[in-house]
Amino acid sequence: MKVGIVGVGITPFRPTTPEFSWKELMYDGAQRAYADAGIDPRTDVGSFITCAEDYYEGFGIFDEFTPDQLGAVLRPMHTVGGDGVQGLANAVMQIRSGLADVVVVESHSKASDILTFNGIVAHGLDPIWNKPLGGHPNYLAGLEMDAFLHGSGNTVKDCAHIAAANRQAALLNPTAAYPSRVTPDQVAASAALWAPLRTLDASIPADGCVVLVVAGEQPARAMASEPVWIQGIGWASDSPSLETREWVVPAYARLAAEMAYRMAKVRPSGAFDLAEVDDKFSYKQLQHLEAIGLARKGQAGKMARRGDLDAGGRLPTNVSGGSLGCGNVLDASGLHRVAEAVMQLRGEAGRRQVDGAKRAVVQSWRGLPAATGAVAVLGVGK
Amino acid sequence: MRKVAVVGAGMTLFRRRLQETGKELSFEAARMALDQSKMEIGDVDAVIHGTAPDAFDGVHMKGEYLLDGSGGRRKPYMRVFTGGGTGVFSAIAGYWHVASGLADVALVVNEEKMSSCQPHPQSVFAHIWDPILDRPLKPNLVWIFAMEMNRYMTVHGIPYEDIARVAVKNKRNAAGHPCAQLPDANITLEDVMNSELMAWPVRRLDISPPSDGAAAIVLASEDVVRKRRLRDQAAWIKGVGWCIDSTMWTDRDLVFPEYVNRAAKMAYRQAKIDRPRKQIDFAEPYDPFDYKELHHLEGLGLADKGKAGLMTREGITERDGDFPVCPSGGLLGVGNPIAATLGIKVGELYWQLTGQAGKRQIPKEVHTGVTQAWGDLMQYGCVVVMGT
Numbered sequence: 066m067k068v069g070i071v072g073v074g075i076t077p078f079r080p081t082t083p084e085f086s087w088k089e090l091m092y093d094g095a096q097r098a099y100a101d102a103g104i105d106p107r108t109d110v111g112s113f114i115t116c117a118e119d120y121y122e123g124f125g126i127f128d129e130f131t132p133d134q135l136g137a138v139l140r141p142m143h144t145v146g147g148d149g150v151q152g153l154a155n156a157v158m159q160i161r162s163g164l165a166d167v168v169v170v171e172s173h174s175k176a177s178d179i180l181t182f183n184g185i186v187a188h189g190l191d192p193i194w195n196k197p198l199g200g201h202p203n204y205l206a207g208l209e210m211d212a213f214l215h216g217s218g219n220t221v222k223d224c225a226h227i228a229a230a231n232r233q234a235a236l237l238n239p240t241a242a243y244p245s246r247v248t249p250d251q252v253a254a255s256a257a258l259w260a261p262l263r264t265l266d267a268s269i270p271a272d273g274c275v276v277l278v279v280a281g282e283q284p285a286r287a288m289a290s291e292p293v294w295i296q297g298i299g300w301a302s303d304s305p306s307l308e309t310r311e312w313v314v315p316a317y318a319r320l321a322a323e324m325a326y327r328m329a330k331v332r333p334s335g336a337f338d339l340a341e342v343d344d345k346f347s348y349k350q351l352q353h354l355e356a357i358g359l360a361r362k363g364q365a366g367k368m369a370r371r372g373d374l375d376a377g378g379r380l381p382t383n384v385s386g387g388s389l390g391c392g393n394v395l396d397a398s399g400l401h402r403v404a405e406a407v408m409q410l411r412g413e414a415g416r417r418q419v420d421g422a423k424r425a426v427v428q429s430w431r432g433l434p435a436a437t438g439a440v441a442v443l444g445v446g447k
Numbered sequence: 448m449r450k451v452a453v454v455g456a457g458m459t460l461f462r463r464r465l466q467e468t469g470k471e472l473s474f475e476a477a478r479m480a481l482d483q484s485k486m487e488i489g490d491v492d493a494v495i496h497g498t499a500p501d502a503f504d505g506v507h508m509k510g511e512y513l514l515d516g517s518g519g520r521r522k523p524y525m526r527v528f529t530g531g532g533t534g535v536f537s538a539i540a541g542y543w544h545v546a547s548g549l550a551d552v553a554l555v556v557n558e559e560k561m562s563s564c565q566p567h568p569q570s571v572f573a574h575i576w577d578p579i580l581d582r583p584l585k586p587n588l589v590w591i592f593a594m595e596m597n598r599y600m601t602v603h604g605i606p607y608e609d610i611a612r613v614a615v616k617n618k619r620n621a622a623g624h625p626c627a628q629l630p631d632a633n634i635t636l637e638d639v640m641n642s643e644l645m646a647w648p649v650r651r652l653d654i655s656p657p658s659d660g661a662a663a664i665v666l667a668s669e670d671v672v673r674k675r676r677l678r679d680q681a682a683w684i685k686g687v688g689w690c691i692d693s694t695m696w697t698d699r700d701l702v703f704p705e706y707v708n709r710a711a712k713m714a715y716r717q718a719k720i721d722r723p724r725k726q727i728d729f730a731e732p733y734d735p736f737d738y739k740e741l742h743h744l745e746g747l748g749l750a751d752k753g754k755a756g757l758m759t760r761e762g763i764t765e766r767d768g769d770f771p772v773c774p775s776g777g778l779l780g781v782g783n784p785i786a787a788t789l790g791i792k793v794g795e796l797y798w799q800l801t802g803q804a805g806k807r808q809i810p811k812e813v814h815t816g817v818t819q820a821w822g823d824l825m826q827y828g829c830v831v832v833m834g835t
Contacts, residue, residue, distance in 0.1 A: 120507040125500045125574035126530040129823040132691045139709055142691040143536060146510045146526035154549075155525070155540070161547035163448040164687070164717075188507035193468075302524040305511050316521055324523060328549075435511045437524065 068157045069285035069292030070443070072102025072278030073404045078242040078392045081177035082272040087122070090173055091115075092134040094274030099136075102278040103289030104167065106136030110278075111165025113142035116152040116172040116396045120185045123178065135171060135276075147300075148172075149275065149400025150429045150439035154298045156279040167280045172397035176270035189434045195307060203267065205433055207259025209312055210348040214261065216313030219351050221261050223366025225252035228265045228347040230369065231383050234376070235390025237416045240401075242271035242392035252347075266347040271392020275400040277407075293407045296424070296442045297331070299324025303436035310436045314356050318428060321440040322357035325426075329442035333358035338422040339409055340380055341402035343430040343438065344387040353428050354382065357440060381419045384409070399429025403441060410445045450669040451545040452681035453538075453797045453833065455484030458662035458790030461628045461782030464562040465659040469504055470516030472661035473558045476790070477518050480554065480663035485675065491665075492550035494519035496526045497537030497557035499785035502571040503564045517556035517663075523549075529689070529829065530575075531735065532822030533557065534788035536829045539687045541666045551668045558661040559784035568657045575824065577694070589654065593646040595701040595825060596738040600648065602702045603753030605741075607648055611639040612759045613737035614652050614779050620766055621776025623806030626790070628658055628782035639737075655735045658782035662790025664797065682800040685815070685832045686720070688713025692826040699826075707746030707819060707828035714817070714830040715748075723748045723817070727832070729770065729799065729809055731792045731818040734777040743819055744772065746828065771809045774799060792818040796833045 074097030076090055085093065099106055106113075115131045124130060128144040131137065141164075145152045149172040156168035176182065186202040214220060226249050235244035247265060255265040278288075285292040301320035304310040326333060340359055344350035351365035359380060360368050368374055374382040385391060385405040388398055406425035408414045424444040431437045457479020459465070459472050467475070473496075481487065496517050501509040510526030517524075527533065527540040534557060541555035561568040569587055576582045599605065615638075621630035631638075634652075642652040672681050688710040692699060711723070720726045732743035741755035749770070750758055758764050764772035775781055775795035778788055796816040798804040815834040821827060 118508055119501045123574075123578075125502055125571045126528075126823055128529050128691075129575060129826065130577075130694050132826075133693050133695070137691060138693045139690060139706060141689045141710075141713065143540075143689060144528040146508070146528045151525060155527075155543070158543040158547035158549055161549070162543040163546075164543060185507050188505065189511065191512065192504075192506055300523050300525070301521065302511070302514050302519050304520045305514050320521060321523075431508070431511070435508055437511060437514075 066161050067282040067294055068160045069280055069294045070277055070407050071280050071285050071288040071290060071292050072098040073407050074098030074101060074276040075240055075401065075404050076274045078240055078271040078273035078394055080242055080271055087173065087175035087178065088134045090175060090272065090274045091171060094173065094276040095135045095171065098276035098278050101290060104278060106169065110167050110169050111141065112159050112168045113137040113140060114145060114152045114155050114168060114170045116145045116147055116149045118146060118396065120188060121179065121395055135169065148396050148429045148431045148439055150403060150427065150441055151300050153277065153403060153441060154300055154439065157295055157298055160279065160281045166284045167278065170277045170279060170400065172400045173274035174270065174394035174397050175272050176395060177272050182270060186433050191306060202433055204259045206346050207262040210262050210346065212312040213348055213352050217355060218363035219366040222249065223351060223369055224266055224347040225249040226369050227344065227350050228252040228389055231344055231387040231389040234384055235386025238386045238391060241386045241390050243269055244386060244390055262346065268345045268388040268393040271394055273394045273397060275397045275404050277400060277403065291411055291445060293410045293443050293445055296444050297325035297329025298441045300439035305436060315352060315436065317436050317438040318353050318356035321438050325440040325442050331442060337380065337424050337426045339384065339419045339425045340382040341385060341405050342382055342428045344383055344389050345393055345430065345432050347389065349430065350383065357428050376419065384417045384419060396431065399439060402427045402429060406443050410443060448546050449548060450683060451542050451666055452672050452683045453664050454667045454672060454677045454681050455480045455665040456794040456797045457483060458626055458794055459660050460626050461658045461660040461784055463656065463658060469513050469558050469560040472560065473513050473516035473556050476661035476663040477554060477556045480665045484665040486552065486665060488518045491518060491552050491554045493523040493544045493553045495537050495541045495544060495553060495555045496524065497533040497786040497789065499530060499533055499559055500571050502574065503559065503561050503568055505563060513558055518554055529827050530822030531785050532820045532827040532829045533786040535792050535818055535820035535831055536689060538664060538789060538793045538831055539689060539829055542684050542687050545666050545668050551671050553666045554663060555666065556663040557786040557789040559787045560659045561657045561784060562659050589646045589649055591825065592736050593649045596736065597648055598701045599738055599742060605753065605756045608636060609756030609760050610738045610741065611636055611653065613734065613740045614639045616759065616765060617734060617773050617777040617779040620774055620807065621780025624776045624781050627776055627780055629656055630776060630780050653737045655778035655783035658784040660782065660784035660787040662787045662794055664789065664793055680801050682797045682833050682835060685834045686714035686718030687831050689829040691823065694824065696824045696826060703752060704742055704746035704828060706826055707743055710828040710830045711747045714832050718832040720832065727815050727817050728813040729774060729816050730772050731775060731795050731816065732772065733819055733821040734773055734779050735783050737779060739821060740773060743821065747817060747819060767810050774807050774809050792820060793831060800833055800835050
């Protein structure tokens, strides 16, 4: 059974949002999505899903606080402790199971409310083996970047290219919180964090909300906008233990992609008109491109510097600006990538538009210290 | 839509403090469920995990932390979370993994380790309230449940004895459960009615105990059941439903759990049940407090409004009664490791329907059972109907 995305709502991502509470942010994202799909949430939606983590939200049980602002009171609704694309996978499964015709998927970040972001990330480390070592948890990104560069043959310069290119691409995206005209040299000259990682290699948290309306084939065709079909979806986790996970080619991305490509019946090479790939750190984009079969091992950096990943290149990647340009919206990051792909496939991406885009691949990662991610293949047409 | 069956289940001891880590508890439960299903982890296509607040363990992204113990390493792994409702809800999520065709075999693992939370897991519940409207009042769960219990008793004129009888029944039922934390074959109505007053009208023995534990079930598609010859040990999921009410509990009518009723109607519609009391043989409603069993029986349409207490008084809900309720011993008798109650809700349905409940086996023949969990801020209901 076909499942399509028929509504997209994105609030502008911003470093802080003092004028809105997190509830108002969710309301804003939802009303945009409902207007886009032309639906009334109180009568036209079978199920609601939110993707959130208690610690980010500052609540013992965040699921309690989800229904009212989405119009989901006295309706089926649940929380996924996962990335937005994992939430989308639940929507696909509910629709294919016949449990709902129309499903709403929401995820947001109110990172500016979090006083101790790094402390929360550190709380995600194994409490017995890793957390007692102390230190700023982003040292893990430095370690992984080092392992990846040595293991794959990509270089620090390749990473700096990504960090600059994505921030520049974001200049064309009104959603972006951190667009800027930086050069690779400026990235390389930014303050060192954990070698070889530099300040501009890391994305910065932002506030924002993304809501998608998803529907089965029949209702999707009756809705306001052209459906973007979810041709394949996959998700996977590697070992949570730092000591036993893959550090060069992350298994979570490889396995999620295999699952999604199998479902979509595609081979990755040459199959996609654009890609939105997780770039919470610059090296992650290269690592993920290689893990999901869009670049050969050690070649992702060369592709980037050749211009293959630019808007007019062979595989435009992160033309949205990615997390480096738009800001890290936590578990909404994956959903934002899906939303960007939907707008591109509809031809509604404005000055970022990739001409004639018919099929896109989206890949997400939950961020430090998780080894979980998801992949979706999206397309328009029959 | 494909048919989905439970083909194996497992659960650990439920205890106030267990030495095992959350990962180890998850592993034990998963291992038992796989052994009963005659499967290895390699046969599992997807793992679904249920665990309640991260703050119990003090681990951010607790689902990620527990995933290797649950068998999720290098697999599609999904954590779902609906507060206390997670005990049954993760099985619903497991159901749609298989029913949708994305997985043929799914392993659902629920874990809770409340004892890591010092000085008492109740302190986590200080952080579940609206930060502006509720939190300054410093409420706790026993207080608000006392309000709900009081309202239920007052509106319907239900005597406290009828509510306390539920605690007696369930703690006695738990005497047959190998994992039980608070079984008591000899407990009397006076014991419950004279126990320490916590927040009027709630007394100590009206409440289930905090607990550590884990539980797991294996779900399989019809094809897998046939190919692996598991028909004799399969119980089929006939209907699922779930529903959330408004966050604003102060604006709600606490007399009747409308959210449970709507979840039940959703599940019954799928299971083609229009007269639940006639078509269902037994129930495992969520019973963290004794009045909740009655409340939920009414929400599930298994008792008329205000009449569930009468069913208990007349012995109808005893294990050998006309309509057994919580034959497992429930949360009141077996324990309440929030999400891990999967083992005494969906797990008990499975064992009863396949005749594997041992000393707890309902004497009459049972073909259809319903289970339900309750969660968040007195606002979440999820329901599963299973049958042979």
